[in-house]
Amino acid sequence: MSGGVDSSVTAALLRQQGHAVVGVTMKLAAGVCCDIASAMAVCDRLGIPHRVIDAQDLFSREIISPFVTDYLDGRTPNPCVRCNDLVKFHLLLDYARAAGFTHLATGHYARVEQDHHAGHPLLKKGVDPAKDQSYFLYRLSVDQLRQILFPLGEYRKTDVRRIAGELRLPAADRPESQEICFIPDNNYRSFVKEHANEGLQPGDLVMTDGTVVGRHDGIALFTVGQRRKLGVAAGERLYVVRIEPDKRRVVLGKKQDLEVSVLMLADTRFPAFDRLVEPIRVEAKIRYRSPLAQARIEPAGDNRIRVTFDHPVLGVSPGQACVFYKGDVVLGGGTIQGA
Numbered sequence: 001m002s003g004g005v006d007s008s009v010t011a012a013l014l015r016q017q018g019h020a021v022v023g024v025t026m027k028l029a030a031g032v033c034c035d036i037a038s039a040m041a042v043c044d045r046l047g048i049p050h051r052v053i054d055a056q057d058l059f060s061r062e063i064i065s066p067f068v069t070d071y072l073d074g075r076t077p078n079p080c081v082r083c084n085d086l087v088k089f090h091l092l093l094d095y096a097r098a099a100g101f102t103h104l105a106t107g108h109y110a111r112v113e114q115d116h117h118a119g120h121p122l123l124k125k126g127v128d129p130a131k132d133q134s135y136f137l138y139r140l141s142v143d144q145l146r147q148i149l150f151p152l153g154e155y156r157k158t159d160v161r162r163i164a165g166e167l168r169l170p171a172a173d174r175p176e177s178q179e180i181c182f183i184p185d186n187n188y189r190s191f192v193k194e195h196a197n198e199g200l201q202p203g204d205l206v207m208t209d210g211t212v213v214g215r216h217d218g219i220a221l222f223t224v225g226q227r228r229k230l231g232v233a234a235g236e237r238l239y240v241v242r243i244e245p246d247k248r249r250v251v252l253g254k255k256q257d258l259e260v261s262v263l264m265l266a267d268t269r270f271p272a273f274d275r276l277v278e279p280i281r282v283e284a285k286i287r288y289r290s291p292l293a294q295a296r297i298e299p300a301g302d303n304r305i306r307v308t309f310d311h312p313v314l315g316v317s318p319g320q321a322c323v324f325y326k327g328d329v330v331l332g333g334g335t336i337q338g339a
Contacts, residue, residue: 001042001043002025003171005161006152008046012167013151014149014151021048021105022049022101023050024051024092025052026053026087026092028182029181038174042171058087059087062086062087063083063182064079066079068195068220070319074243074244076224076318077320078136084137089104089137089140104149105148108152108153109134109153111123111125111134111150112148118273122272124329127154128155130156135323138271138330139333202215203250205250206249206252207252208251222250223240223317224240224243226239237254239253258314260316263337263339264306264337271332272330272332280296281296282295282326282331284325293309295308295324296308304334319336321335
């Protein structure tokens with residue numbers, strides 16, 4: 001129960017269906033993320049109990065620290081994927097089980113449906129393509145999916161807003177939450193600077209042919225595909241093509257230099273089946289907002305996957321997640337190691 005419109009309507013829908021519901025808010029970081037007072041107000045409006053779990057130490061250790069470290073190492077992390085894996089659907093589900101609850105429900109726009117052929121539940125896209133959040137949930141296991149409910153998966157955001165208004169929920173008109181809950185104003189560069197201590201080291205800005213065209217204050221301030229705030233005056237539009245942490249170099253190039261046809265993934269998960277044993281065709285998404293791309297995936301040993309795209313894709317960034325789909329079913333995914 002974050003106090004936002006999605007978790008509020010989730011609780012309301014479950015109440016209407018006859019479930020006994022308790023709102024639980026995790027305190028993750030001081031002054032950011034979930035609004036405990038708003039969550040309490042929603043629970044009071046719905047007539048359900050409210051509880052708070054202090055997860056600040058876990059969140060700092062498992063989410064914030066790796067987030068900063070990844071940027072300092074030249075990667076572009078996805079903290080929402082990691083938080084869902086290690087905090088929301090690990091700590092919170094363990095809490096629910098220990099407290100005797102049958103299910104954990106959240107306001108994610110995704111679906112869990114039983115597949116009678118496979119004999120276990122499958123993770124699927126939400127019906128609202130503009131809000132589908134299945135990309136962030138690919139690390140959920142079958143055992144977790146058996147006890148998870150996503151009531152909003154069948155709704156569009158406009159419908160959720162309408163329901164909140166009809167029920168006069170306190171969160172009905174609350175604006176959308178920011179992309180990364182612990183980053184004020186979505187300014188990750190300022191956050192990394194503040195938490196990097198002595199980790200930021202200057203280096204060279206170079207073209208793809210090795211020509212030095214400038215200096216930078218730290219590779220953590222750049223991400224692959226970036227074309228603004230490069231600090232280089234050029235007669236053509238330039239992009240960050242890759243980051244070379246060992247040399248502390250940021251490599252710039254043209255848009256076509258961003259094209260990638262093959263990439264490698266590590267730390268892969270497959271909620272749809274035990275493991276990948278042979279090549280299969282999939283639709284792959286290399287970032288949350290990127291379009292689906294036709295590809296072939298195949299095992300590459302040591303829990304790694306090779307992804308070969310039918311057509312080159314742009315903006316492949318180490319540290320981001322690449323997630324596989326078959327229709328509306330989430331097959332699995334992994335962390336991008338590199339092209």
